[in-house]
Amino acid sequence: MNDSDPNPPAFRLRVYLDTSVVSALHDARTPERLAQTIAFWARLPALDACTSALTLDEIADTPDASRRRDMERSAAEVRQFEVDTAMRGLAERYIRAQIFATTQRADALHVAAATLGRADVLVSWNFRHLVNRRRRALVNALNVSIGASSIDIISPPELQ
Template sequence: SRDILVAAHQQITFEWWATRRHNFECYISQVVIDEIVASDTEAAKKRMNEVKDLAVLEVNEEAEALTEAMVRGSAIPQRSVRDAAHIAVATVNSIDYLLTWNCRHLANAQIIRKVSLVCNAQGYDMPVICTPEELMGV
């Protein structure tokens, strides 16, 4: 990327994928797959190739209900319902970490606090939401 921040994120992601991925059981949600295939670019094809062997977590009724609770509870804005679904799928599947560079609605301390309250009220423990950089290890 020509954007220096995006380029840095891409490099960190590449490094995480190459050096740390093997330390975790990795999954992808159908929500993310849908986002990838919505773009008919060469980059999207490369992304799909990279994730093709990951187990897919489907959006089920439990995840849909939690998504609605997040939006209804104003933890995630309605216009970002896909972000809420992403968190909900990870949460109902008891995923430990949700990696993302979406710091607006996912890896955002204020949002995480609100989402955590909704998840706890619904009887769930929310995964740790962080960037690949935060999960690089020591």
Template sequence: MKRLRVYPDTSVFGGCFDDEFSGVSQKFFEEVRAGKHTLVLSETTLFELEEAPSKVRAILTSLPLEVLEIMEAAEEIAVLREAYIAAGVLGKSSIRDASHVASASVAGVDMIVSWNFKHIVHFEKIRGFHAVNLVRGYRMIEIYSPREVVEP
């Protein structure tokens, strides 16, 4: 079976240490270690992880290199990020969230996985991301919480 290319935002890493999300987040990373998914990581994710506590960063360093794909920074990401903001999908204060979705869209991943229910995993936001992506020549992107992705 083909590995899915999954873009996890930083909330999934931090979710490993959250009372509500830890079990599912840890299971997600177990599935990654088992080779079920390839994680596509952007400059934004890596930057946010650098700012995170060491225990959160340790999750990334515990993953085998063969399940990681590091994106190159691209002007295309900045243009799409600004298009989400200009369309009112997200406000300027949510620029990093817009960067996550833009990075994943440019990379053409199979899905985004996030615990951010306010700015990313939200039906109105997803509709907005889809509309901007289609107008700009990108495909609609699947966006889920880890709970919807891990094996039961």
């Protein structure tokens, strides 16, 4: 592309969805969260939405077969990529740095997958382990120290 192109490609924010977002799309127990997730999902066509094989693995563990099928159909609407060795290695670095506990390995792997998958934003409903200022600061401090990109970790309604 040259600078004089009258129709440059539009920027699309790359957004990584963790399992909690796909799950919330099919969980009527919290009507406000469901409504916010549906509104977020409606904005996906304007985004470069992605998720990883980890999300698909976690969905596969959903005991309710009907809900699992609904979640699988929703996850199929976004680009999916495999979790690679570098992502697993970064997740282990987060754990060694005590950013995540060993019991939070999947959370660490979601962040690593989003980071190395070049997401601008990781979207989650997991406030305890992911969507909080302290965790975001620790993740980004480590990422910057190793030359990886920083990542914003937010809830669906925060993405306007």
